[in-house]
Structures are given as structure tokens and as C-alpha cells.
Amino acid sequence: MELIVTPNIADPDGFYEELISAQRDMSEEQAELMIAKLVLLLANHIGDRGVLSSAIRQAAGDTANADATPVLNGAAGAVAAGPAVWVDGHAVPN
Numbered sequence: 001m002e003l004i005v006t007p008n009i010a011d012p013d014g015f016y017e018e019l020i021s022a023q024r025d026m027s028e029e030q031a032e033l034m035i036a037k038l039v040l041l042l043a044n045h046i047g048d049r050g051v052l053s054s055a056i057r058q059a060a061g062d063t064a065n066a067d068a069t070p071v072l073n074g075a076a077g078a079v080a081a082g083p084a085v086w087v088d089g090h091a092v093p094n
Helices: 012-023 028-046 049-062
Strands: 079-081 084-087 090-093
Touching: 012 028, 028 049
Parallel strands: none
Antiparallel strands: 079 084, 084 090
């Protein structure tokens, strides 16, 4: 299995809203713990060490460039990922 780096979340706006809502009344420390737990739950669900290693490398490499950090964008279900915005599965330059 390969790491999927193209948009693959059904209802990305709904997902983003649910994620933000879950943290709304949390302190910063509680929100960070929740995200850490979510990462571990999803890593366990994925299970494939190669995919997990690829995700770690990509996430770690992207932290040096804040513009490359994938962010869900509320506008029309777009997902920002580095130099492009993904809309309906197609890269549109920022």
C-alpha cells in the first residue's frame, strides 16, 4: 500500500468542522493530547509500517516549510497542500 497524498476525505469541510468542534472547549494541552491520540488511533488503523514511515517523513519534511503543511480549507471543499490547492481531486496553483 502506498501513502495517499491526494485528497481522499469524503466531506472534508464536515471533517474539519468535526475536528475543530471536538477541540473547541479544550485547553491547548488537551487539544494537543487529543491530536496525539487521534494520530495513534489512525496509525493503528492503517497498520502498514511502510505507509506510516512515508507519512512521518512527509510530515517531518513539510514542517520546515509552513506553506507546505496540508490544511483543509472551508471554501468549496478545497485542501491546501504545499504550492497547490486541491479542488475536486485536481491541483490548482495557489
